[in-house]
Amino acid sequence: MTTETFEFQVEARQLLQLMIHSVYSNKDVFLRELVSNASDALDKLRLEKLRDDSLDADVSDLHIELDVDKEARTLTVRDNGIGMSYDEVGKLIGTIANSGTAAFLEELKEAKDAAGAEGLIGRFGVGFYSGFMAADEVTLVTRRAGEGQGTRWTSRGEETYTLERVDDAPQGTSVTLHLKPADPENQLHDYTSEWTIREIVKRYSDFITWPIRMVPEAKDGQDAPGPETLNSMKALWARSRDEVSDDEYHELYKHISHDWREPLETIRLQAEGTFEYQALLFVPSHAPHDLFTRDFKRGVQLYVKRVFIMDDCEALLPPYLRFVKGVVDAQDLSLNVSREILQQDRHIRMMQRRLTKKVLSTVKEIKAKDAGRYATFWREFGTALKEGLVTDSENRDAILAVSSFATTHSADEPTTLAQYMERMKDGQDDIWFITGESRQSIENSPHMEAFRAKGIEVLLLTDAVDEVWVDAVGTYEGKKLRSVAKGEIDLDAEDEEKAGEEREKQAEEYAGLLGWMRERLDEDIKEVRLSTRLTVSPACVVSDAHDLTPALENMYRAMGQ
Numbered sequence: 024m025t026t027e028t029f030e031f032q033v034e035a036r037q038l039l040q041l042m043i044h045s046v047y048s049n050k051d052v053f054l055r056e057l058v059s060n061a062s063d064a065l066d067k068l069r070l071e072k073l074r075d076d077s078l079d080a081d082v083s084d085l086h087i088e089l090d091v092d093k094e095a096r097t098l099t100v101r102d103n104g105i106g107m108s109y110d111e112v113g114k115l116i117g118t119i120a121n122s123g124t125a126a127f128l129e130e131l132k133e134a135k136d137a138a139g140a141e142g143l144i145g146r147f148g149v150g151f152y153s154g155f156m157a158a159d160e161v162t163l164v165t166r167r168a169g170e171g172q173g174t175r176w177t178s179r180g181e182e183t184y185t186l187e188r189v190d191d192a193p194q195g196t197s198v199t200l201h202l203k204p205a206d207p208e209n210q211l212h213d214y215t216s217e218w219t220i221r222e223i224v225k226r227y228s229d230f231i232t233w234p235i236r237m238v239p240e241a242k243d244g245q246d247a248p249g250p251e252t253l254n255s256m257k258a259l260w261a262r263s264r265d266e267v268s269d270d271e272y273h274e275l276y277k278h279i280s281h282d283w284r285e286p287l288e289t290i291r292l293q294a295e296g297t298f299e300y301q302a303l304l305f306v307p308s309h310a311p312h313d314l315f316t317r318d319f320k321r322g323v324q325l326y327v328k329r330v331f332i333m334d335d336c337e338a339l340l341p342p343y344l345r346f347v348k349g350v351v352d353a354q355d356l357s358l359n360v361s362r363e364i365l366q367q368d369r370h371i372r373m374m375q376r377r378l379t380k381k382v383l384s385t386v387k388e389i390k391a392k393d394a395g396r397y398a399t400f401w402r403e404f405g406t407a408l409k410e411g412l413v414t415d416s417e418n419r420d421a422i423l424a425v426s427s428f429a430t431t432h433s434a435d436e437p438t439t440l441a442q443y444m445e446r447m448k449d450g451q452d453d454i455w456f457i458t459g460e461s462r463q464s465i466e467n468s469p470h471m472e473a474f475r476a477k478g479i480e481v482l483l484l485t486d487a488v489d490e491v492w493v494d495a496v497g498t499y500e501g502k503k504l505r506s507v508a509k510g511e512i513d514l515d516a517e518d519e520e521k522a523g524e525e526r527e528k529q530a531e532e533y534a535g536l537l538g539w540m541r542e543r544l545d546e547d548i549k550e551v552r553l554s555t556r557l558t559v560s561p562a563c564v565v566s567d568a569h570d571l572t573p574a575l576e577n578m579y580r581a582m583g584q
């Protein structure tokens with residue numbers, strides 16, 4: 024058989040160099056990554072077989088196997104899952120396709136020194152390549168279920184890898200690490216030690232729903248004992264809260280989200296009754312970089328009676344909660360459900376309502392209990408959550424209750440609408456806001472002068488979605504949400520009469536000037552009028568009360584409308 028040699032993609036090479044020279048202290052995680060890939064491969068095969076019974080694949084004993092050879096100093100992670108075709112190996116292993124890794128490399132470019140780069144490893148899943156932290160050569164042999172021929176991939180993690188077709192590969196994938204020389208100082212990380220492997224599996228992969236077996240070493244003159252299963256395989260979402268440690272929840276989060284950081288919050292929900300399901304949801308601690316792109320993969324994993332059915336099940340949570348990760352396991356759905364069916368299913372809609380309320384009430388609790396954690400949540404996900412003010416009228420109040428906004432009241436502490444109301448001046452009828460691109464630009468806008476002079480608080484809204492929700496919401500607790508840049512504004516309602524007289528006098532006085540301005544600017548404006556809203560600037564441009572605000576006008580213009 025011919026062996027072909029290929030060069031790694033530039034990004035892949037960078038990443039590999041980082042792995043090879045890594046002094047990252049927690050090298051153990053490579054095993055979690057390989058086991059996680061094997062588990063995914065088993066999920067995929069079971070599902071494919073379920074969808075297509077004619078697939079020529081053996082699904083009778085799906086499992087993961089760990090095989091240590093002390094003499095040769097190798098560790099093999101084997102699965103009999105979906106496997107990869109020749110082309111897939113080149114595409115999936117030779118390049119960097121997954122978005123988490125892309126984000127990792129983005130940040131890597133910005134990291135100024137080696138120490139910065141090391142820190143990054145801990146924050147991103149770097150998947151398959153992490154094997155090179157422990158090995159100086161990696162061999163992968165795989166055969167895609169249903170196909171006759173297999174593929175061998177080999178690399179020392181340097182410039183190139185080789186691909187070769189093999190005839191006798193078993194179904195699935197085996198990854199063999201040729202381990203780096205032993206470090207006598209550090210017995211704990213001796214990956215030829217069964218004890219070490221057992222500890223790592225317990226720690227990181229106990230919840231994996233497939234058996235992870237240790238291939239026993241044959242001892243002289245004795246029959247090898249049967250394989251031992253290292254993990255308990257218990258679905259964490261089906262176990263009671265006090266049986267599961269936070270660490271275990273976090274490891275599950277890392278497995279399904281491909282994030283290496285701890286989640287901000289873990290949310291459990293057990294629904295009993297006619298439509299039974301269990302949910303284990305996670306709020307990440309960081310927004311993914313592609314949260315606002317169109318191909319962001321949203322949704323949680325759907326299981327039916329412990330069987331993995333699909334990733335990214337978007338029907339279970341509304342789009343504005345798309346950052347939530349997790350697992351939902353339903354008792355009474357067909358194993359053959361499709362995305363289309365899910366979108367229309369009445370039970371699924373009920374689940375969505377319940378899960379949405381649960382997430383929002385959890386955010387409310389965080390807000391009440393832990394200001395720091397709430398601040399992180401809002402910084403990372405507030406912009407997404409505010410979309411719900413527009414799209415989810417049922418939960419509008421719950422979303423408003425956990426929303427906070429920058430305000431002229433404080434340079435760095437955002438405020439809720441409720442807090443704003445408490446500070447409102449006697450006789451103030453409206454909640455004032457201004458929208459624009461940045462706090463700085465709107466804070467110094469001429470529209471703000473009168474408000475500043477009178478000490479009236481104004482919310483400073485700088486997200487595009489702010490333009491839309493303020494309209495959709497309209498009023499809060501009977502107070503109108505009003506833009507400082509729209510319509511006629513009279514902040515002196517009390518001295519109405521006096522003001523009226525004076526204004527008439529002024530109007531006469533300035534009639535000539537106003538008429539002249541009107542003539543000169545005829546093409547561009549609707550009207551020129553005297554105003555009480557300015558204290559320093561001589562003039563400003565305002566919109567009609569029902570016009571688009573300038574920022575929204577820009578947004579629509581940018582969208583070509």
Ligand code: ADP
Nearest residue numbers: 060061064106107115121149150151152196281
């Ligand atoms: P990720 O798991 O985040 O996608 P990895 O670097 O861990 O990234 O793996 C890259 C891809 O290689 C996987 O998405 C999968 O398609 C493929 N792959 C890796 N390991 C296996 C395996 N054991 N069986 C089948 N496919 C695999």
Ligand code: MG
Nearest residue numbers: 059060150151
């Ligand atoms: Mg992976």
